[in-house]
Amino acid sequence: MPLPYLLKTPSLLQKLQWVTDPVGYMEKASQQYPDIFTGKIIGFGDTVVFVNHPQAIQEILTNDRKKFTAVGAINSITQPLIGDYSIVTLEGDRHKRQRQLLMPSFHGERIQAYGQLICNLTEQIFSKLPLDKPFLARNLTQEISLRVILQTVFGLYEGERFQQFKHLLPLLMDVFRSPLTSISFFFSSLQKDLGAWSPWGKFLRDRQTIDELLYAEIAERRQQPDSECIDILSLLISSRDEAGQLMTEQELHDQLMVLILTGYETTASAMAWGLYWIHQKPLVREKLLQELDTLGDSPDPMSISRLPYLGAVCNETLRIHPVVMFSFPRVVQEPVELLGHSLEPGTVLLPNIYLTHQREDLYPQPKEFQPERFLKHQFSPYEFLPFGGGVRRCLGETLAIFQMKLVLATALSRYEFALVDQRPERPQRRGLTLAPAGGVKMVITGRRVRQEPLVNMTTTPVY
Template sequence: MRLPNQLTTPSLFQQIQWVADPVGYMETAAQQYPDIFTGRIVGFGDTVVFLNHPQAIQELLTNDKKKFTAPGKFNSIGKPIFGNSSIAMLEGDSHKRRRQLLMPPFHGERMRSYGELICNLSTQVFSQLPIQQTFSTCVAMQDIALQVILKAIFGFYEGERYQKIKHLLASLLDVFQSPLTSSFLMFPVLQKDLGAWSIWGNFLRLRQQIDELLYTEIAERRQQFDPNRVDILSLMMSAVDADGQTLTDEELRNELITLMFASYETTAISMAWAFYWIHYKPEVREKLLKELDTLGDSPDPMSIFRLPYLTAVCHESLRIHPVLMLTLPRVVQEPVEVLGYPLPIGTVVAGCIYLTHRRQDLYPQPSEFKPERFLERQFSHYEFLPFGGGARRCIGEALAMFEMKLVIATILSQYQLALADHKPEQLQRRGVALGASRGIKMLITGRRVRQESPPIVAAASAS
């Protein structure tokens, strides 16, 4: 059976373009087939049907398991990093049980305890940046995100082990930062240990050193367990599933590494893009500052989190530059029809987040940054899905949004920033994510003093 709207470009060329220029690949295909097309890419199997229509994505993500399943094997490109027992690799009931076990630390009062930490780390990182000198916003956001991971997720604090693992994690996370190095994850044939100087050899040695530190930390925590600790590692260690089982040392290690990769690169890039657009569009910055000023000098983190225009700015940034390109692919289990096209058993299908966010019928003038669109209407989980969707939706979404809002609010309230230049940034592959090609260069022009502003400004923003 012929799959729908197959791209005619030779398979090898498609695979190379998918690795080197995924945005160009998707946009070119969507010009010809805006709702559904079939491509030949690496990472998720040879042939993948891309869905860009919300109705089709909803059917894919909410359908019963008899029609679509989401095998963990399609995260095989992450297997060398995450390991076999990570939630990213599990399937079916095993995945469901693990997700239920890991969800509590990312919600409710647990989140509140991280608010002050995030604000303080944001201030600390920016206080070390020189005035009137260009810096990479992506690097600054990575610094904040990494320290949030170390303290809120891992529970590490200042000391020799903290400094060592901070350096190792930063080095590991930067291994696959370009399209060239990302190809080592996409093409297993390249995964050869040719010594510490080689890309894959360097990765393996960094991974081994990090594993040694993590397993040592886990062993010490087990010997001297403190029930009062609120970091996510401690909470995961004390979590018990329905069968009374706790996570093994290997499972804890794998979940920590998965959370690190999921929350470091994606959160840092998302925050950097938000700063880019806030300063690329001066009217957005002014409106946002007026809303922030209504909270006073020492706002409660939860009050910041609930600000409507700040939320809209974050959502629009995630829409126009989603870090994730695709939902986790599903496999057809019985013959099914999507948008009028029959799909046979075994077909690999993925929702295309990037193209869905660029649909003219959903987001008029999709290339324009317009936060107001998120104040004027509410989008479904199949129209706006920066964290994926369905049962495989990112488990750290709540923490990522919390961190994004607090970092933006803290920095904007304290500093006057400007873009170093107004050359448009381009999307570029970073591992399985999309980053900014030039790092979003900015500079601090001075300190900022809060301006008194009447409360009606915030109310008007929410109308």
């Protein structure tokens, strides 16, 4: 049975473009087929059906584990980083068990406890920057994201192991620094250990060192549990499933690697994109600062997180440049019809976040950064889905949004920034994510003094 709208470009060219320029690949295809098309890419099997229509995405995500199920093919890409027992690589009941064990770590009360920590870290890191000296915003947001992970996930604030993780984790993630260095995760033939000087050999050695640190940390926590600790690792170590079983050392290791992978690269890129758009659009910056100024000189983190325009700015950032391009792949389990196309069992579907967020019928002028659209309209989970959906929706969503709001608010409230390069930033592949290719080059021009609000923002909108 023919697949829907099979692209005519030769298979090899499609695969190369998918690795080097995924945005260009998707946008060109969607110009011809805006709702659904079939491409030949790598990473999820040879042939994949891209689904870009909210109605079809809703059908896929609400029929998880019935008509559709998660694809194991993605395991071949992520396994070298996150192992065999992570919530990403497991399926069925084993996936459900791990998700239930992880969920309490991301409940609202626990997330709130990290608020002041995030604000303090942001101020500490930005305060070290000299005035009028260019810096790459993404490097800075990476440092903030890494420090947040070390403190919230591991409970590490200082010491030798803190320094080791702080040094090694960026080295491990450096394998994603460009499309060319990421390519080894898509071609198993390139995964050759040719010594420490080779890209894959260096990755394996960095990973082994981090594995040793992780297992040592887990072992010490097991031997000396502390009920007062609020970090995620402490909670996971004490968590039991419905049968009363604790997580094994390997399960703990693999879940920690997922939290590092999903919380480091993605959150750092989202915050860098936010800084870019806020300073690319002076009116957006002005409105946001007016809103922040209504909270006074020392706002508490929860008050910051509830600001409506700040929330809209973060949502529009995640819409126009979603850090993750697609939701978790699904495979058809039984003959189904999707958007008028018959699909056979075994067909791989890729719910496309990027193309859904670029639909003109959902988001008029989709290339324009317009936070107000999120104040005027509430989008469904199948129209706006930066963290995926269904049973594979990212568990760290609440912490990621919370961190993004607090970092942007803290930085903007205390410093004056300017973009160094007025040329548009373009998205570039970093592994499975999209990051600003130029890193968002900025300068701090001075300290900012809060302005007394001219209007009562609680009663008079400025939008």
